[in-house]
Amino acid sequence: MDKKLSLEQIENNAWGEAPADATGLMRTVYNLRGKPIGELEPGDIRTLLSQQEGIKILLPAALDLLESEPLMDASYYAGDLLAAVLRLPQSHWTANPTNRTRIEEIIKRAKHMLDLDEDLSTPNKAIEEAVENFT
Secondary structure (H helix, E strand, C coil): CCCCCEHHHHHCCCCCCCCCCCCHHHHHHHHHHCCEHHHCCHHHHHHHHHCCCCHHHHHHHHHHHHHHCCCCECCCCECHHHHHHHCCCHHHHHHCHHHHHHHHHHHHHHHHHHHHCCCCCCCHHHHHHHHHHHC
């Protein structure tokens, strides 16, 4: 996949400008859909996936990031990217067993890391709820 292309280009679905009454989040999503995917930061990927945008295109990149750092702090807290990925529709995971296998391994590593997190620097509750709802 050409990382110089945006989601809009890859999906051949240009949204144009955000509506005048769009929320800040809506404006962000509109802008990110026009940004080349190779320039998206982890927080951008988290934002788009949390809005269920570009799942097929962005999830592999998110899983790559999570495999190297399961509790990555993409924007708000350690593990926020993982929580966003785990909240994707179950239908995606059912239709993509390879991705499901990858996320299950990431979950195991994250749980182990949370067990070792003595200073509670991660918001365990949010991540634990996302894991529980996923499985």
